[in-house]
Amino acid sequence: MSQEQPRRPYQERDAGIRYGDVLPVGGDLADRPVAPRDAAMMQSAESTVFGHTAKGGATAVMESADARNEQRRAVGHSRFSDIPRDQGVTVTQTDIPGQPGHRLVTEYVAGQAVSQYVIDKGAGLGGGAGGGYTLVLGNAAMWGDKVTIGEALEATAKIAGGTK
Incomplete structure (x- = not known):
């Protein structure tokens, strides 16, 4: 006789947090639950590009969702x-x-854009003294609004004082 704790049976109705619940995606991807290895892939991609995980990027959203799903x-x-x-x-x-x-x-x-933002190379992404984002456009994209490259460039120019 086993001394293990009984496990809660898998409940079909609790499919967890899906991509479409937290990121602006469509199609079949929107119905898939966010899984731990998915977040690990994004973390690896961010680390390859930036040297570390970007605060507030897609990894953070995916890690929160996958933790809850687990x-x-x-x-x-x-x-x-x-x-x-x-x-x-x-x-x-x-x-x-x-x-x-x-x-x-x-x-x-x-292949679906889930986050978009502008960073200042000089400020870095660490969030330490003087670090952080120049302009975060990912929040708008996260909630379903698409941001074109032209809009991002215009917003950057306005913030930098290039245009009114």
Whole structure:
């Protein structure tokens, strides 16, 4: 006779937090639960680009969702969601013309942009003394509003005092 604690049975109705609940995605990806290995892939992509995980980036959102999903037993600790596993995650950064030291960062899950923001290369991403983001556009994108590159450049120019 086993002395293990009885495990709560998997509940079909508790599918956990899905990508569509926390990130601006569509299609089949929106219905997939955020899994721990998905967040680990995004963390790895951010670390490759920045040298560490960006505060407030897609990794932070995904880690919060996957922690809750694990707690609810909606996903296992070593699970991937099939679409991000097969199509991957990407973090890109592009220098903004006319704005020295500013970069547009876009984070993708399975080819869908989930976060976009502008950073100041000189300030860094550490959040320490003088560090942090110049302008965060990811919040708008996180809630479903799309931000075009032109809008990001215009916003950066306004903040930098280039235009009114």
